[in-house]
Amino acid sequence: MSIPAIEIQGVSKAFRRREREAGAPWWRRDWKDKVALHELDLIVQPGGVTGILGPNGSGKSTLIRILGTLLTPDTGTARVFGWDVVKEALQVRRHVNRVSVEAAFFKELSPWENMVYAARLYGSAGSGTRRRVVEILELLGLPLDVIDQPMKQLSRGQQQKVAIARSFLTAPSLLLMDEPTTGLDPRSKKEVQTVLETLRAEREITVLVCTHDMNEAEALCERVLMMDGGRVLADGRPAELCRIHGGATLEGVFMHLTGKTLEAEEPEEVAP
Amino acid sequence: MTVTVRHSEMGALLGFAERQLYVYKRYWVWEVVWLFYSVVSVLSIGFLASGLGTLGAGGESFDLRKAQLYLLVGALLWGYLSLVFMEAAYAIAWERWEGTIEYTFMAPVRRMTHLMGICLFAIGYGLARTFIVLLVAVAIFNIDFSHANVAGALLVLAASIVPLIGLAILTSVLPLLSPQKGEQMSFAVQGFMLLVSGVYYPLSVLPMPLQVAGAASPLTYALSGMRRSLLEGAGVGDQLPTVGILLAMGAALIPAGILVFSWAERRAKRLGLLKRSG
Numbered sequence: 001m002s003i004p005a006i007e008i009q010g011v012s013k014a015f016r017r018r019e020r021e022a023g024a025p026w027w028r029r030d031w032k033d034k035v036a037l038h039e040l041d042l043i044v045q046p047g048g049v050t051g052i053l054g055p056n057g058s059g060k061s062t063l064i065r066i067l068g069t070l071l072t073p074d075t076g077t078a079r080v081f082g083w084d085v086v087k088e089a090l091q092v093r094r095h096v097n098r099v100s101v102e103a104a105f106f107k108e109l110s111p112w113e114n115m116v117y118a119a120r121l122y123g124s125a126g127s128g129t130r131r132r133v134v135e136i137l138e139l140l141g142l143p144l145d146v147i148d149q150p151m152k153q154l155s156r157g158q159q160q161k162v163a164i165a166r167s168f169l170t171a172p173s174l175l176l177m178d179e180p181t182t183g184l185d186p187r188s189k190k191e192v193q194t195v196l197e198t199l200r201a202e203r204e205i206t207v208l209v210c211t212h213d214m215n216e217a218e219a220l221c222e223r224v225l226m227m228d229g230g231r232v233l234a235d236g237r238p239a240e241l242c243r244i245h246g247g248a249t250l251e252g253v254f255m256h257l258t259g260k261t262l263e264a265e266e267p268e269e270v271a272p
Numbered sequence: 273m274t275v276t277v278r279h280s281e282m283g284a285l286l287g288f289a290e291r292q293l294y295v296y297k298r299y300w301v302w303e304v305v306w307l308f309y310s311v312v313s314v315l316s317i318g319f320l321a322s323g324l325g326t327l328g329a330g331g332e333s334f335d336l337r338k339a340q341l342y343l344l345v346g347a348l349l350w351g352y353l354s355l356v357f358m359e360a361a362y363a364i365a366w367e368r369w370e371g372t373i374e375y376t377f378m379a380p381v382r383r384m385t386h387l388m389g390i391c392l393f394a395i396g397y398g399l400a401r402t403f404i405v406l407l408v409a410v411a412i413f414n415i416d417f418s419h420a421n422v423a424g425a426l427l428v429l430a431a432s433i434v435p436l437i438g439l440a441i442l443t444s445v446l447p448l449l450s451p452q453k454g455e456q457m458s459f460a461v462q463g464f465m466l467l468v469s470g471v472y473y474p475l476s477v478l479p480m481p482l483q484v485a486g487a488a489s490p491l492t493y494a495l496s497g498m499r500r501s502l503l504e505g506a507g508v509g510d511q512l513p514t515v516g517i518l519l520a521m522g523a524a525l526i527p528a529g530i531l532v533f534s535w536a537e538r539r540a541k542r543l544g545l546l547k548r549s550g
Contacts, residue, residue, distance in 0.1 A: 093380035108298035120287025123280030
């Protein structure tokens with residue numbers, strides 16, 4: 001039996017913040033815990049696209065950050081291809097890349113400069129880097145005349161494609177995609193989704209994609225986890241979830257399970 | 273560490289330095305502004321020294337030329353050392369400004385490599401900028417370095433970088449500890465070093481507590497050693513005790529900086545501070 005791509009046991013996470021009670025003096029603020037993730041168990045086998053669905057504040061990004069070694073869980077263990085995300089963080093990072101909702105780039109630098117930087121960090125830079133960058137950008141349908149323009153001059157859709165291209169360049173075994181199409185116009189959204197479909201078909205890679213777009217999840221994901229309030233409410237294939245919970249769509253299933261839509265807004269992490 | 277990993281870390285080290293180079297090329301207008309500011313600052317100190325005589329500073333023992341050299345060397349070295357210090361100390365602040373902190377912290381790179389890559393660029397950039405300022409200062413004030421021992425000065429300069437990197441790593445922790453106030457605290461550290469390190473005056477004029485703080489600052493030894501070589505011609509052999517002190521300080525400060533940084537990174541990951549950019 002192969003090692004799971006993701007193995008999570010009893011992982012939970014809460015954030016502390018200082019709050020002033022209504023009517024309390026301005027200087028009096030007490031520490032309060034905001035639970036972002038209740039105890040979670042999850043196993044994802046290598047390959048395929050797994051979707052995590054839920055509104056803002058449901059714990060999706062917290063889970064992604066824990067797997068990306070950016071957050072330490074309060075309890076439990078999380079492993080990526082057998083490596084512990086806390087104790088063996090460096091090994092985990094060699095196998096993981098992340099595409100987040102905010103395309104994290106040096107905005108003054110060009111796609112090429114950002115990508116060669118990424119290639120150097122991941123030890124994949126060499127004499128053929130420029131050729132590989134061009135190949136990947138062509139695969140993603142990005143016009144090649146933007147390759148040396150500052151990122152800030154690119155549209156959000158183009159920036160997000162560069163973010164995906166950058167992750168391809170480093171050849172991760174696990175790709176964490178945190179709301180990769182949020183905020184994109186419909187055309188860019190469709191283009192990014194097409195890229196994901198290509199990725200699923202052509203590459204041996206495990207993809208964990210967070211989204212609150214139910215249609216996107218239905219189209220892309222073989223398996224879906226529905227989260228709300230830091231808990232997993234449902235886990236299965238999209239069609240299976242619809243059948244079990246009697247919804248015509250995943251949106252209907254979510255409403256059936258929570259009694260609410262995906263528009264709920266909650267702050268997720270608050271620093272002291 | 274295997275050969276592959278070492279090669280990969282070396283590539284990442286160059287990657288950080290190269291990234292900074294790209295960023296500074298794009299922000300070249302700002303660099304022109306900062307260069308102008310550096311030149312103006314050093315020239316102001318030079319003219320201040322030139323004006324000391326007319327302000328009444330005098331007496332038979334007063335050597336105006338020496339005072340001018342003393343102040344100019346202080347201004348030039350402070351310009352260089354503070355620039356290297358702030359560039360390295362801003363390793364995290366840069367990432368926060370650009371919104372790339374999580375991406376960089378997710379990269380399969382040791383933190384030591386990350387910080388040293390930034391320091392590598394800072395040293396090269398600082399040398400280039402200070403060289404231009406030096407050329408202007410020499411041209412305007414006709415500085416006489418005929419008594420200088422360049423080899424001794426370069427040795428002290430090279431050794432001074434070691435503890436400075438340790439101090440910069442310690443300071444770069446501040447934006448990790450406090451996303452909102454960390455950057456300003458870096459300025460406070462820089463200002464305190466200017467006060468106690470004997471940049472423009474000998475330590476002896478300071479109150480005793482500040483003299484003690486000055487004795488703990490590596491910049492004090494760097495400045496005093498450089499002045500001895502540039503003004504009095506102290507050679508490599510004369511500078512060995514100073515070099516020893518600077519290297520010993522570096523041997524303590526760099527591991528301490530890495531340890532404190534590791535602790536701060538763990539804390540930031542526990543409290544969820546990496547995500548914050550404001």
